[in-house]
Amino acid sequence: MNLIVPIKQVPDTTDVKINPQTNTLIRDGVRSVTNPFDMFAIEEALRLKERFGGKVTVVTMGPPQAKKVLEEAMAMGVDDAVLLSNRAFAGSDTLATSYVIAQAIKRIGDFDLIVCGKQASDGDTAQVGPGIAVRLKLPHASFVRKVRTVEKRSVVVERSADDGIEVVKMPLPSLITVTKEINAPRHTSFAGKFRAKRTHVPMWGPKDIGCDEAIVGLEGSPTWVDRIFTPPMKKGCLPMDATKENIAKLAGEILKR
Amino acid sequence: MKIEVIKAKCTGCTLCVRECPVEAIRMLDEKAVIDLDTCILCGACEKVCPVDAILFEKPTRHSKEDLSLYRDVWVFSEQRGGKLADVALELVGEGKKLAKARGSKLCAVLLGHNVSGLARELAFHGAERVYVVDSPRLERFSDESYSQAMVWLIERHRPEIVLAGATAMGRSFIPRVAAEIRTGLTADCTSLGIDAKGNLIQTRPAFGGNIMATILCTKSRPQMATVRPKVMKKPARDEGLSAEIVIEVPGDEILASRQSVIDEIVDAAKGPSLQAAEIIVAGGAGLKK
Numbered sequence: 001m002n003l004i005v006p007i008k009q010v011p012d013t014t015d016v017k018i019n020p021q022t023n024t025l026i027r028d029g030v031r032s033v034t035n036p037f038d039m040f041a042i043e044e045a046l047r048l049k050e051r052f053g054g055k056v057t058v059v060t061m062g063p064p065q066a067k068k069v070l071e072e073a074m075a076m077g078v079d080d081a082v083l084l085s086n087r088a089f090a091g092s093d094t095l096a097t098s099y100v101i102a103q104a105i106k107r108i109g110d111f112d113l114i115v116c117g118k119q120a121s122d123g124d125t126a127q128v129g130p131g132i133a134v135r136l137k138l139p140h141a142s143f144v145r146k147v148r149t150v151e152k153r154s155v156v157v158e159r160s161a162d163d164g165i166e167v168v169k170m171p172l173p174s175l176i177t178v179t180k181e182i183n184a185p186r187h188t189s190f191a192g193k194f195r196a197k198r199t200h201v202p203m204w205g206p207k208d209i210g211c212d213e214a215i216v217g218l219e220g221s222p223t224w225v226d227r228i229f230t231p232p233m234k235k236g237c238l239p240m241d242a243t244k245e246n247i248a249k250l251a252g253e254i255l256k257r
Numbered sequence: 258m259k260i261e262v263i264k265a266k267c268t269g270c271t272l273c274v275r276e277c278p279v280e281a282i283r284m285l286d287e288k289a290v291i292d293l294d295t296c297i298l299c300g301a302c303e304k305v306c307p308v309d310a311i312l313f314e315k316p317t318r319h320s321k322e323d324l325s326l327y328r329d330v331w332v333f334s335e336q337r338g339g340k341l342a343d344v345a346l347e348l349v350g351e352g353k354k355l356a357k358a359r360g361s362k363l364c365a366v367l368l369g370h371n372v373s374g375l376a377r378e379l380a381f382h383g384a385e386r387v388y389v390v391d392s393p394r395l396e397r398f399s400d401e402s403y404s405q406a407m408v409w410l411i412e413r414h415r416p417e418i419v420l421a422g423a424t425a426m427g428r429s430f431i432p433r434v435a436a437e438i439r440t441g442l443t444a445d446c447t448s449l450g451i452d453a454k455g456n457l458i459q460t461r462p463a464f465g466g467n468i469m470a471t472i473l474c475t476k477s478r479p480q481m482a483t484v485r486p487k488v489m490k491k492p493a494r495d496e497g498l499s500a501e502i503v504i505e506v507p508g509d510e511i512l513a514s515r516q517s518v519i520d521e522i523v524d525a526a527k528g529p530s531l532q533a534a535e536i537i538v539a540g541g542a543g544l545k546k
Contacts, residue, residue, distance in 0.1 A: 011464070063294040091298055098436060122464055125444035127432040130400070134436035139401055139516040142429035156519070162425045163337065166398075167520035174516075215439075218298055222441030225299055227471040228278040231462065254536055 001052035001150065002111045003045040006059050006101050006132065007038040007073060009066040010122040034069040037117030040178050043185040044147065045115045046077050052150060054112070055079040059104050061089055061097060067201055074196035075188035082108065086205035091218025094123075098131025100216055103209040105136060113155065114175040118143055129177040140175040141168045145182055259314050260298060262289045266310035273302035273311060278468070326415055327478040330356040333407065333421035333431070334365045334379055334387075337398070341375050343491060344422030348484060349382045350492030351449060352420050358451040359417065362386055365500075368406055370396035373502075380500035382492050388414070388503045394512040397521075398426055401514040404433035409507045411438060416479045418457050420449075423483035435481050441474030442481040447488050457482065487535075 012031045034042075045056045058073040060066050061084040070081035084104055092100060105114065114136075116129035126142065133140035146158040148167070156169045157176055206213050214220055240246045269287035274280075281295035282302060289310070291302070303313040330352045335342040349365060356363040365384040367376055369391065376387040390406050403426075411419065411434070419434075421427040423445045435442035443459040450458040452473070457480040459472045474480040 065294075087293075090293070093441065094432070095436060095439065095441065123444075124463065124465075125432075126428045127435070127442060127444055130429065130432035131436040134433050139514070140433070141400070141516065143425055158522075159429075160425055161337075161398075161521075162342075164521060164523040166518050167522070168516055169519050170516045222439070222477040223443060223472050223474045225297060225470050226458075226473045228299060228301075228463075229469050229471075231466065231469050251538075254538065 001048055001054040001113065003048055003054065003056045004059065004105055004108060004111045004114045005038070005041050005045045005056060005073070005078070006105075006114070006116055006128070007042065007069055008035045008060060008117075008120045008122075009033070009062050009069045010035045010120055032065070032068065034072055035117055035120045035122075037119060037121065037178075037180065038069075039117070039185040040180055040182050041115040041117045042073050042076055042078060043183045044178055045113075046186070047183065048113070048115075048147065048150065057082065057108055057111075059084065059101060059108065061085070061092070061100055061104075064203070067203075070201055071193075071196040072188060074199055075192035076186055077189070077192055081199070081201045083201050083203045084205075084209070085203050088206045088211075088213050088217050091221065091224075092216055093221035093223045094125050094127040094131055095223075096216045096221045098128050099135055100206075100209070100211060101128065102132045102135030103211050104204060105132065107204070107209050112172045113150075114138070114173070116175065116177040118177045118179050126177065129175060133175040136175075138174050139170045140177070141170060142177045144176040144178045147176070147182070259312070260291060260293075260296060260300075260303075261312050262291060263310045263312055264288050266308050268308055268310070270307065272305050272307065276301050276305040324476075324478050327417040328359075329361045329386075329414070329416045330359065330363050330418040331411075331416040331420065331479070332363065332365050332384070333419065333427065334367045334375070335422050335424060335426055336367070336369050336372055336375055337426075339369070339372060339375070341378060342422055342424060342486070344424060344427075344484070344486040344489075345379070346382045346491045347486070347489040348420045348422065349379060349384050351484070351489040352418070353383045353492070355418060355449060355451060355457070356385075359455060361417065364388060364414075364416065366390075366407065366410060368395050368403055370394075373504075376500065376502050380498050381494045381496055383495075383498060384500045386501045386503060388505055390505050390507060390512075392512055394509070394514070397518040398430075399514040399516050399518065400430040400433055401516055402512045404430045404437065405511045405513075406507055407431075407434045408437045409511050410505060411479060413505075419479045419481045421481075421483050423485045427483050431481065431483055438479070440477040440479060440481060441472075442483070443472045443474070444483050446482045446484045449482065449484070456480070 012033045056078045057080040059082045119126035141159045143160040144157045148156040267288045274282045281292045300313050303311040332348040332352045334345040353363040362385045364386040365379040367389045421431045446459045446461045448460040463470045
């Protein structure tokens with residue numbers, strides 16, 4: 001069973017702080033990490049490989065230093081990695097990114113299941129996974145919390161719905177995006193790190209994957225960021241003693257809103 | 258499209274360094290230097306530079322298509338098991354404001370089986386037209402049949418704006434719709450508006466809510482957005498309101514799906530649901546007995 005896991009390098013959001021004087025993001029000393037949701041995707045792919053054989057390939061799009069997340073994935077046990085890095089890709093929105101990754105997956109070829117994290121922790125869109133599925137004309141299931149059974153030509157998964165769980169059957173090849181309930185990601189191993197350092201990671205640009213450059217990058221993206229700002233501060237706190245009168249007063253005020 | 262510092266003009270005032278939202282600008286030998294790998298091409302530095310030392314060519318965005326062919330605001334009216342999601346009604350209210358600003362109609366789209374009764378409920382909350390696709394193939398949610406039905410309707414009627422709830426369902430299949438149509442989609446919006454040129458202004462949190470971003474989709478239509486439940490206000494219900502009901506019948510191939518829901522496990526109620534609450538009161542460590 002061959003698996004492909006598209007991953008993303010993101011700033012460690014818990015570290016992102018705003019400079020109150022300038023209202024800008026403080027990026028100094030902010031680490032870049034593998035998108036936390038992608039760790040569950042890598043782990044699930046590794047588990048499926050361990051059960052059914054085959055291999056796991058990770059692919060990421062980003063600046064050259066995004067190679068780090070590919071090395072980390074290989075240190076966890078992933079077999080192959082591909083870096084998509086080129087000035088032409090810069091500024092791609094979710095539609096353009098889905099296209100680039102889908103083109104790369106076409107070149108990697110021969111796969112049964114694509115496993116994505118449910119969303120990236122910086123953009124939170126959850127749009128690239130389904131977008132890749134559309135470009136590859138595959139069915140997909142988002143927010144998968146368990147892979148129940150895998151057969152030669154089909155997969156049965158549990159996905160989270162707003163009111164519970166849906167059990168979904170899909171043919172292979174197909175695509176899933178996974179949530180944190182699905183597993184507990186393993187740590188990197190020393191042997192894995194050693195292997196990752198010795199493995200050559202190919203870097204592909206638009207020509208290597210047959211991209212139409214008119215629909216990638218900032219100019220090829222339908223959406224673009226017009227403005228970034230700090231969320232307005234909510235009104236301050238009103239400390240009060242927890243007396244019965246205060247509680248009754250507070251409850252009254254809340255209900256009036 | 259490019260961005261660069263004209264070194265001869267730069268006075269080293271560092272205003273751009275402070276303005277850059279992603280800290281992509283550094284001073285080197287008293288001149289600003291932009292790190293293009295970090296730069297998000299927002300143009301904030303160009304606006305703040307007092308000596309016009311930053312050259313920023315905005316991408317030219319021209320469409321192959323005439324965007325004026327697209328009109329009306331659509332709301333995907335999510336229902337599960339014959340019950341309308343609250344967010345569908347909230348979006349009817351919000352969408353109607355946008356339609357008013359654009360001088361067009363608010364239309365609801367209802368997909369499901371035996372759901373035509375819900376069309377009236379959408380009308381009572383302000384929908385002016387309701388497109389209904391009623392088929393046993395839509396009884397249970399499937400990403401493929403729902404997205405194909407939406408794509409078919411959008412290509413037939415060309416709405417200018419399409420809104421959907423940022424629910425598990427909306428966040429799963431709406432990205433498929435946008436990808437099929439090759440148009441822009443903004444996830445999890447918390448505020449919507451119309452700018453002077455008639456474009457949809459979409460505001461959403463990013464970086465785990467640490468910053469807000471305003472997103473535009475100026476060169477393709479429809480402009481699509483998912484909106485978080487409970488952000489918009491549900492409009493008042495008025496049984497005196499009515500809507501034009503349009504029954505649409507796509508071919509079976511449109512509603513076909515390779516994916517099937519074989520079982521559903523509905524959460525047994527464990528007290529009131531947090532998601533459905535209007536107000537949440539939480540206690541902190543400062544609370545005493």
